[in-house]
Amino acid sequence: MTLSGKGLRIAATTAILAAASVVTYVAAQSAEPKEKVIKITAKRFDYTPGNLTLKKGEPVILEFTTLDVLMGFNLPDFNLRADIVPDKVTRVRLVPDKTGTFTFLCDIFCGARHEEMNGRITVVD
């Protein structure tokens, strides 16, 4: 196998693992009902709410919907990202394990003001 082939195989495996993680979470959600759910609505070119304050060590479920086109949610500091697909609910489990203010953004180009589509998550002790 060439180096390139190996790289592609590794990437494909990673994608499968990520998908499995989402499925596991959905199954586990009912078993952990105490985790706070925060609904976030995406539309061109903002998220509502766009600023969240979370407590360190208290996991939350971010529940995304989009009012128009396919959007992205990317929180690089926590290595979290997801597609927000029209007519579907996208759930992302966030474990805020560090304090600070972190930017999340739409990483799927969605139009003229795409570059402005971001939000902030502030994690406090």
Place this chain on the structure above:
Amino acid sequence: MANEINRREFLKLTGLGSVGVVFASALPGMASAAAQDDFYFVQLSDSHWGFEGPPNPDAKVTLKKAVASVNSLEYQPDFVVFTGDLTHTTDNPVERRKRMSEFKEIVSELKVKTVRFMPGEHDASLDNGKAFKEFFGATNYTFDHKGVHFIALDNVSDPRALIGDEQLAWLAADLKRQKTEAPIVVLTHRPLFDLAPQWDWATRDGAKAIELLMPYKNVTVFYGHIHQEHHQMTGHIAHHAAKGLMFPLPAPGSQPNRTPLPWNPAEPYKGLGFRGVDAELKEAEYKITEYPVVKKA
């Protein structure tokens, strides 16, 4: 080679001007390539034709001035390449094509007739490159020039900022035909590495492209997207971002939002420009010269 000497002297002089910067990077192994000849090309990027707003009150003439500046270079380059965001995005497909048509007409005034185009996300992400292809042809391609192998990689036609497995396979197949010491230049729009992911200054699967390029000893990447000069290494691969031609953006991650830097009437066109790339292969290096859109009086 008298012209070569003159041209180099010319580049050196322009680089020492009040607003230009010379950047040179040694690329070990380049000198060993026997059939090569020195040459010079110009990279322009992020002209965002169609943009209107306070960050550039001269938006309707900036590209024209850049074309005039390239035409005024004492020594004309072998070719010109535009590394994306030729036009500013619009939701209207008719307006998108109008902007592309106007852009094409303006750059047709370049004296150099070998001009290569690449898309940026503003050109291609809303229609997967459909309009771009109508006006400018393929979004990824290769060409060879005087011993250097150029690869134009499209990391914008997929709005998710993906090169995609199909194009990566195409890249792998192309690279297999190259010798490991071959001089290779990659042209692309977004950075292939994670420059500032919180600003979307990355390519989601760019690491796969870099992995494919890593076995090759002499690879240099020229890209746009970030509207400023930036130089970074990933291993032995050098990545050089170009200034834009509409508005400059702040340094990566230097502020919460990637908002354009304000236009300064006292210093119009500050932060905008284009670059000349002098491939001095026998001296084992490229020399990069940054030019302003408009020379200071």
